[in-house]
């Protein structure tokens with residue numbers, strides 16, 4: 386395929402994908418982002434041609450769909466839909482989180498599972514790509530309801546997972562509490578202590594040190610690596626963060642520790658703007674609010690006397706760094722323009738696919754440092770991979786050791802992206818770098834396996 390035909394070939398491929406997967410816009414978006422760089426790469430590398438690699442990689446190995454029936458506190462029968470999308474085990478057991486959110490559909494899980502293939506490949510660890518979840522909304526549910534739902538979910542899911550087969554973890558709506566209930570039920574059903582069947586476990590039953598912190602910390606380590614290429618650092622700069630869940634809280638913690646001033650945090654109700662910075666006692670209070678009391682971000686504004694912007698996102702607040710850490714498509718083209726107009730220097734994605742394609746193009750056109758999710762937030766799954774290793778060896782590494790390994794992995798991911806993403810004028814397109822570096826390893830495995 387000649388260079389001028391790249392666009393035609395991408396459109397031809399996408400038309401087929403959209404026809405085969407109707408009504409799944411998030412999946413189309415995630416694939417297009419990869420196709421934009423990988424289709425031209427295949428066209429220039431004969432060893433990857435004629436093997437229908439993109440067709441194979443966009444068709445999950447299998448999708449398990451099931452009903453979850455449980456009883457609420459009033460004794461009423463409730464029914465939810467759940468899925469496990471086992472996307473690719475070409476380079477290791479299926480691996481990816483479980484999401485509990487009202488917006489979960491099979492299309493959303495396919496976008497997440499597809500991205501996970503490349504992200505997991507980038508970590509350098511032997512892990513395949515998967516994602517699962519249910520259209521269950523944990524908000525407003527009692528502790529017992531959440532437990533009963535998790536137990537009911539595992540009643541079906543346990544047939545399909547295992548340390549060498551498929552290893553779930555957390556995601557939106559699934560944190561330490563839910564992982565505990567899921568693993569506890571797996572133990573009862575299997576009568577076997579297979580720690581490596583699920584990651585993100587509590588410290589006393591096989592969880593890894595630093596897993597809770599890993600995604601947020603890793604995103605900031607990736608940001609530091611990007612900044613270092615321009616002789617810059619985090620200290621003394623202003624950051625906006627969205628979300629106030631697992632990823633956001635630990636991104637804020639690391640940014641604050643490194644001397645940045647984080648001025649925003651959000652949840653689905655809106656965002657708080659704290660010009661003094663979310664750190665120290667304020668951060669401790671916010672962590673307790675979100676991790677223990679399960680309260681709303683608005684309460685932070687009331688407690689510390691700062692502004693709460695209901696129903697809004699934080700991208701109009703001037704900053705040097707923006708870290709979207711909440712959910713997909715939370716940063717659109719207009720948000721990107723506002724960030725650029727306010728002089729943003731770098732964007733590092735803690736959430737999965739938080740930026741729309743328009744926003745990504747705006748960041749790349751402006752030549753700022755843009756760290757896409759599959760590279761920048763890979764620290765979470767990387768430490769999950771380390772949790773699996775520790776479980777297999779029946780040991781537990783100290784926090785500092787896991788954190789050191791995380792730093793090394795994030796640096797390696799950054800360097801791989803840089804190598805494959807450098808353009809003629811020296812600009813590093815981390816989107817292209819992440820996609821190509823992630824693709825190459827999985828594609829080589831598929832080619833070695835023959836017709837699979």
Ligand code: NDP
Pocket residue numbers: 555556557558559560600628629630631632633651652653654710711712713735736737738762763765766
């Ligand atoms: P949590 O459930 O801990 O937190 C999610 C946060 O995002 C909450 O503050 C939530 O607010 C907010 N949020 C969720 N949906 C929306 C929405 N539609 N609009 C506005 N705000 C929303 O999840 P995580 O922190 O674990 O995950 C956040 C992102 O990071 C996701 O994209 C996830 O896929 C990604 N990720 C997570 C990893 C992990 O290790 N946990 C690893 C890699 C990526 P509210 O409480 O009001 O819903």
